[in-house]
């Protein structure tokens with residue numbers, strides 16, 4: 001048996017700016033005596049993010065889940081929303097919290113995203129929107145989804161929690177659909193410890209989004225008026241400066257993950273039983289996760305996951321269990337595994353490997369040696 005790692009190797013580690021730099025920024029916030037409610041730091045981060053994501057308009061939030069709930073609310077829809085079961089719990093949960101009913105659609109074997117060919121058969125008179133997830137930063141079939149949405153007059157929302165800086169032919173992924181949500185949780189490459197972003201094109205919609213995240217207060221009117229039932233979705237100034245500092249070092253992290261991606265690809269694609277996940281036709285990667293599939297092998301995904309722990313390597317079964325198999329969703333009509341064969345199968349095959357800049361070539365080679373050894 002190969003030697004285990006001395007210290008545990010997790011799937012991800014937060015991108016941490018130099019604490020002394022963060023301290024200086026905190027002093028700045030303290031001196032301003034403005035801690036939250038869309039202050040200067042918040043505005044600065046918004047403008048920086050617009051450039052990085054290549055979008056015209058965006059709004060910041062205290063987390064991605066609240067942002068997604070506000071996105072749903074702002075569209076003023078009620079009824080059913082077609083979505084993918086192969087995602088984090090926050091996706092269908094946000095729909096429910098916004099009073100909408102998720103309808104699970106099977107996924108595409110290649111992109112692991114909602115299968116556009118399977119959407120139309122789920123559309124009823126009550127269908128109001130499609131919520132796609134660019135899972136692992138792999139883009140959804142945005143063109144096909146757009147065509148379906150136009151044909152049936154549906155709204156389109158994207159969960160781009162894994163797709164920060166993903167681009168399609170040079171276009172930022174946040175430019176597709178009516179609204180796109182990005183998460184800035186600590187596990188995401190770009191983060192504000194906790195945080196979220198909504199991007200959109202419609203300025204009227206943007207005003208509504210900003211009102212909804214601030215208790216429904218219309219800041220443009222003279223009197224404080226409450227036209228909408230909002231909530232508190234604000235990102236504070238301390239998190240805004242941390243976001244600015246993370247933004248400054250993200251390019252270095254991206255380069256490190258790019259190297260890891262190449263090394264993993266080179267090593268793992270040669271191992272029998274491992275199927276690489278195609279990264280889609282992106283012109284720029286998000287470098288958020290490194291998933292592989294384990295299939296047609298004596299060693300199953302669960303065996304590999306467990307055996308890696310003996311070597312102090314802790315991988316994640318993203319996304320197992322499938323949202324449609326959660327106790328809180330398994331009884332809805334579209335959750336039947338019979339209707340979601342691809343999603344159920346992929347969920348048994350998928351494994352996310354350690355993926356963060358702190359891992360050097362030796363670490364990655366060692367992880368690959370161990371995987372190779374287990375798979376034999």
Ligand SMILES: *Cc1c(COP(=O)(O)O)cnc(C)c1O
Nearest residue numbers: 063064065088090161183184185
């Ligand atoms: C991280 C994540 C979210 C939102 O997470 P928050 O922690 O609320 O920012 C939503 N969807 C997916 C797929 C995610 O991975």
